[in-house]
Amino acid sequence: ARACLETRPKEGRGALASTREATGAAMTALAACVPMAAVALLELADPGLAFVAASLLAAAVANLLVMAAAPSDFVAAFAERRDLEFTWNKDTIRCVLEAVARVAIAQQAFATLGEDPVVSGLAAGAASVALVAAFQAYLCSVDGPPRADHPVNEDPAKVWREDKGVTVLQDRVYFNEKRVAAARKDITMAEVAKHNTRTDVWVCVEGHAYDLTKYVELHPGGWLPIANLAGRDVTDPFANYHPAPVYRSLLPNFYVGKIIDYKVSPFVKEHRDMRQDLLRRNQFETKRSFYVSMSIWYVSLLSAAVYFTVWGSSVAEHMAGAVFLALFWQQSAFFGHDIGHNAVTHVRKSDSWWGMVMGNITGGISLSWWKRSHNVHHVVCNSIENDPDIQHMPILAVDKEIFGSFFSTYHQRQIVTDAAARFLVAYQHILYFPVMAVARFNLYIQSYLLLFSGERIEYKATEVGTLAIFSGLLVAAMYNCMSSWQEGLAYLLLSHALAGVLHVQITLSHFAEQTYHGQAYNDETDEWFHMQVKTSLNVDCPLYMDWFHGGLQFQVEHHLYPRLPRHNLRDCRTLVRALCAKHGITYNELPFFEGIQRVIDKLHLTAK
Numbered sequence: 039a040r041a042c043l044e045t046r047p048k049e050g051r052g053a054l055a056s057t058r059e060a061t062g063a064a065m066t067a068l069a070a071c072v073p074m075a076a077v078a079l080l081e082l083a084d085p086g087l088a089f090v091a092a093s094l095l096a097a098a099v100a101n102l103l104v105m106a107a108a109p110s111d112f113v114a115a116f117a118e119r120r121d122l123e124f125t126w127n128k129d130t131i132r133c134v135l136e137a138v139a140r141v142a143i144a145q146q147a148f149a150t151l152g153e154d155p156v157v158s159g160l161a162a163g164a165a166s167v168a169l170v171a172a173f174q175a176y177l178c179s180v181d182g183p184p185r186a187d188h189p190v191n192e193d194p195a196k197v198w199r200e201d202k203g204v205t206v207l208q209d210r211v212y213f214n215e216k217r218v219a220a221a222r223k224d225i226t227m228a229e230v231a232k233h234n235t236r237t238d239v240w241v242c243v244e245g246h247a248y249d250l251t252k253y254v255e256l257h258p259g260g261w262l263p264i265a266n267l268a269g270r271d272v273t274d275p276f277a278n279y280h281p282a283p284v285y286r287s288l289l290p291n292f293y294v295g296k297i298i299d300y301k302v303s304p305f306v307k308e309h310r311d312m313r314q315d316l317l318r319r320n321q322f323e324t325k326r327s328f329y330v331s332m333s334i335w336y337v338s339l340l341s342a343a344v345y346f347t348v349w350g351s352s353v354a355e356h357m358a359g360a361v362f363l364a365l366f367w368q369q370s371a372f373f374g375h376d377i378g379h380n381a382v383t384h385v386r387k388s389d390s391w392w393g394m395v396m397g398n399i400t401g402g403i404s405l406s407w408w409k410r411s412h413n414v415h416h417v418v419c420n421s422i423e424n425d426p427d428i429q430h431m432p433i434l435a436v437d438k439e440i441f442g443s444f445f446s447t448y449h450q451r452q453i454v455t456d457a458a459a460r461f462l463v464a465y466q467h468i469l470y471f472p473v474m475a476v477a478r479f480n481l482y483i484q485s486y487l488l489l490f491s492g493e494r495i496e497y498k499a500t501e502v503g504t505l506a507i508f509s510g511l512l513v514a515a516m517y518n519c520m521s522s523w524q525e526g527l528a529y530l531l532l533s534h535a536l537a538g539v540l541h542v543q544i545t546l547s548h549f550a551e552q553t554y555h556g557q558a559y560n561d562e563t564d565e566w567f568h569m570q571v572k573t574s575l576n577v578d579c580p581l582y583m584d585w586f587h588g589g590l591q592f593q594v595e596h597h598l599y600p601r602l603p604r605h606n607l608r609d610c611r612t613l614v615r616a617l618c619a620k621h622g623i624t625y626n627e628l629p630f631f632e633g634i635q636r637v638i639d640k641l642h643l644t645a646k
Contacts, residue, residue: 093144096163127581132331135338136173140166177327188318198317199282200601203324203384205317206282211244214290222247222295227271230297234269236261242271245300248292258386258496262414262448266424270559271300274310274566275417278600281384305621309567312613313599321610324382324603332373335585339366340400347529348519356520360529364536367401367478371540372588372604374401378408379600394497398504402512403478404485406495411484414448416600420553420573423447427548432459433473434466435644437553467642474542475535546633547575547593550640551626570597571618575636576611576627584608587630594625 126133144162151158188205191198197210225247233240239250241264250268254261259279267275302310316322343366346359374397376382377389393405411426418424426448428436432455435441443454455463462469489501520526551573558569577591589596589604595611596602602610618625628636 090159093159093163093166096160097167099164129331130582131335131585135331135334136170139169143169177330180326180330185320185323187320190318191314198314199277199285200317200322200384201282203322203603205320205322208282208285211246212286212290214293217290217293221293223298225295225297226299227297231269236265236268239264239268240294241267241269241276242297242300243273243276243289245273245302246296247294248289249294250292253292255494259413260410260493262410263417266414266418266421266447266557267559270557271565272559274306277313278566278598279413279416281380303562305562306565306567309617312617316599316602316606316610316613321606322384322599322602324384325605328603328605329373329382336366336370336373339369347515350519353521353525356525356529357532360533361536364533364539367533367537368540369585369588370397370401372590373397374403374405374408376589376604378405378412381601381603384601390497394500394504398501399507399511402485402505402508403481404489404501404505406497406501407481407485407488410488410493411448416597418557419570419597420548420551421557422553422555424557427544428553429453431463432456433462433469434641435459435463436549436640438644439553439555464645466645467638470638470641471538471542474538474545475531476538477541478534478537542634543577543587543590546577546630546637547590548573550633550636551575567598568623570594571614571623571625573597574626575633576625577633578627578629581608591630594627 143165147158147162147165148155151161188198188207191207195210196207198205199208200206227242230240230242230247233249233251236254237251239254241248241250250264254264257264263275263279339362343359343362346355346362348359350356350359373382374393377393377397380386380389382392383389390405397403397405415425415427420428422428422437422439423444424447426446428440429446429448430436431440431453435455440453441455443452445451446453485505489495489498489505495501516526516529520529553573554564558564559566562568564572571594574593574597576594577587579587579591584591589607592607592611595607595614598614599610615625617623
């Protein structure tokens, strides 16, 4: 089959177009006579062996037929799947799903045609290959032909940006004629820095000043990210959180003028050029086939959870349902994470809708709450006063600098180390896993607290309605399916405790890393790239475990490029590591269990 692939025409269908290819096909057909003879002998000895041998034979012949007759672009993708080691490493979940489907087909064929093991085996083998080929054809149609890399942009007035996941070349700066007419020509970075409050916000983007004061409360991502970046050069966070149309249609309306002393250091230019190269190579474009496979995986897990929970008749079956529900929550959270960053469709309204319909109803955690908290976490990662992801007093303190008293800009209140906090934090390294086991209950509470607060929330009615559906379904399942309240409690505790693995994965990404007071983006030492790398930890894992970590293992790259699709983060890691090595920047990466131990050690050290 490989020989046929190598000699076939580049375009068109797989007609035998050369003597060499025809000879290869003939040799393959002759070679098939040997296993056919073996099948006949095995049938006399053992019907089961005959079934297996016939299945393998049919699968081999079907593979050859597919590769000889299918379009060339499909054959290339289909042939790649013959490399089992590469395929199982790269597409682990898809391979698991296909293996389950193959087993189901074999069982059905043997049950239906079992009286003739050769016939049933041939049917099973051919059907299994047909299933994989049909699935591959569908995925090829979903993705469409691959986009060619864009040429290198040599025009300093132009820049690559992303619009709905597609790379486009834009003007670096757009202007509003009315605003330009009134623009100032004496603005300095020092003056921009003075406008640094929620009610007085100036920012610098690409060396130009913008007054966002009137837009702060209207910002779809909430007022907190803008307030935390007020008075700073936000060129990098702005680029990594906004699509191309924002530069053209929205930002010019707030133009103040060009900053006369704006400078870009060689290092900042270098890491910005690296992002430009990612865009030029279409790395921000989502591979839709990836999410097709993952969606089937999520549906399979949820279906198993529902089956064992609703139709199970024993405690053991109900607990199996709790295990599958926990795995579904852990896995689907990664999809929610991707969609919350608009990294799936790259269209905010579409991603928000899918996030609420799927995430809120099946997960019970508000998308609006997650976005409000997570957006702030990204732009001021590990800031003691500003990052809500490290503000867990009175239970956890990730650094001694948290002790005492400070004002949380996220919670809008003073956080004080009182007697209760001192007592609990003293044992935080022991309480870490128990806290992670019940952390999901806290997220339910936080979701409702935000929705019923005075904060401006997009789609508030939809958020409340979808969360109510989740609560209703969960209560109904406990009331109607569990035999006692004790069993229901065990179900809830087991499912939430196992889903707590997700919270361990989240916390090990930042808990043991550097913290700081106030805002970043002050100078070269804490600009966007340096700040994100210093405050994040990667998990060093093999390719076949990427499904388990869901992109969180590339926390450094994700924080640098939050809209970069999950399936492209591993390749991006190579570029980021190389840049860090070149400039002597510490790149934090540990195996999973060593990362957990690092967190526990840091908590223990802080507790002393």
